[in-house]
Amino acid sequence: MHLPEPRGPLSETLCRDLATRTALSATTIERADRVAAGGACALTDEDLQIGLAVLYELHYRGFDGVADDWEWDPALLRVRAGLERRHLAGLRHLVGPIAVTDEPIDRQLAALIAADDGPSLSAFMAKHGTLDQWREYLTLRSVYHLKEADPHTFAIPRLSGRAKAAMVEIQADEYGGGAPARMHSELFAGLMRDLGLDPAYGALWDEAPAVAFASVNTMSLFGLHRRWRGAALGHLAAVEMTSSEPSRRYSAGLRRLGFDERVTVFYDEHVEADAVHEQIASVDMCGSLVADEPELASDVLFGAACSLAMDGVAATHLLGAWETGRSALRGERGLAA
Ligand SMILES: [Fe+2]
Ligand SMILES: [Fe+2]
Structure with missing residues (x-):
């Protein structure tokens, strides 16, 4: 790289x-x-x-x-x-101020997600996304998905007990459960290749806008600082809890453009896996962490709120550019321009 x-x-x-x-x-x-x-x-x-x-x-x-x-x-x-x-x-x-209540943390996370009113990029991609817009979206997301799971994994040695076991269970799936070809980063690389993009690690950094890096920098910051371990777990929980349904829509968007299940496997995998991960992340992982360290509840919610808000910023960036007929990528490199 x-x-x-x-x-x-x-x-x-x-x-x-x-x-x-x-x-x-x-x-x-x-x-x-x-x-x-x-x-x-x-x-x-x-x-x-x-x-x-x-x-x-x-x-x-x-x-x-x-x-x-x-x-x-x-x-x-x-x-x-x-x-x-x-x-x-x-x-x-x-994200603004975050209120912590006496409810179990998984319910507070669900409430935070339910209250999120950011634009739905997956709904747009399902119904309207063109091939060029898909390429732009994947270029932006490649900054994360080619290292999918890595930022949160930094938090594992900072945990113990049930919270740790739950996180390892989730991350093991993200890394393909021992099969390199099933690693989610590899599935994403395959999707990029199928849509005519260079899937090499970091190859498209120069085309990706600041918001793509802001999103991954947020995860890196949470993962690399023990002080932010609660936020790292809350962030991961929000990712898992908001993945299954949107993945179904992304998959539908690709099929609408004529791609088959060989191409949509990255999203199809997330429809299945994240329906399970959602529970493990919110109840077992975050629930156990907050049971052991109740003072981390606000950090868990802050991390989750950051995940939702950064997704919103990225969606606004993409949809805003496309609405006015511009490329969402940097400068004249824009593919749809
Ligand atoms: Fe994944
Ligand atoms: Fe997952």
């Missing part, structure tokens, strides 16, 4: 430093401080989001030509912490 194209002053010097130096330059540190102190729209800030994604990627598969030693570089972690503070402020602003 190659370093992405820069999207502003910070990502420009950050990527140059990673490729050519052994320590961050003063310019990068100064630019990162400026981005960290920036204003409201953190979640759509291209320079911030690609910069944060590059820093997190050092914990995943890294980049060609970038030394592994960068992963725990203290100056780099300090820069990342500044960007994370602004990202978190953006998330808090997006």
Whole structure:
């Protein structure tokens, strides 16, 4: 995987430093401080989001030509912490205050989901999505699905008992239950290939808009900080609880365009698996965590709310662009433009 194209002053010097130096330059540190102190729209800030994604990627598969030693570089972690503070402020602003009640956490999660009034992208894709719009949607989602399950998996060693066993049960399915070809990331890569997209890990980063990275950066932040373990579990629960029905609609959208079950397997798999995962995630995983550590209830709900809200931001971005006949991808790279 190659370093992405820069999207502003910070990502420009950050990527140059990673490729050519052994320590961050003063310019990068100064630019990162400026981005960290920036204003409201953190979640759509291209320079911030690609910069944060590059820093997190050092914990995943890294980049060609970038030394592994960068992963725990203290100056780099300090820069990342500044960007994370602004990202978190953006998330808090997006989801607003969250009320915790005395109800079991699975019911509170269900209520949060029921109250979500974000636009339904799956309904649009089922009925109207064109092949070009499908390619744009998959390009955006590839930033997550080609590493599907990995961000949440970072949280596993931070858990114990039933919550841990439940999360491992879910993640084992995400990783194909021992069959590499059944890994959800592999099924997604197959779908990309079938629709004529490059399925290589990270190959389409340069085309994906900030919101794609903001969504994955949120998961990485929750997974990589023990302090945010409750949010990581709440986020995963919301993903699982809102997957089965929409997956059915996405599958229907592809079949409407003439694709058969060989192509729709990624979604068909999620219709089945996530109907089961929903219960394990909300009752066993989040329920056990909150039973052991009741003070984490608000973090669980915050993580779930972030998942729902980021899906809403992505849907609004895609539908808004398509409504006006524009591509939702970056610049002139847009496929449907
Ligand atoms: Fe999955
Ligand atoms: Fe799942």
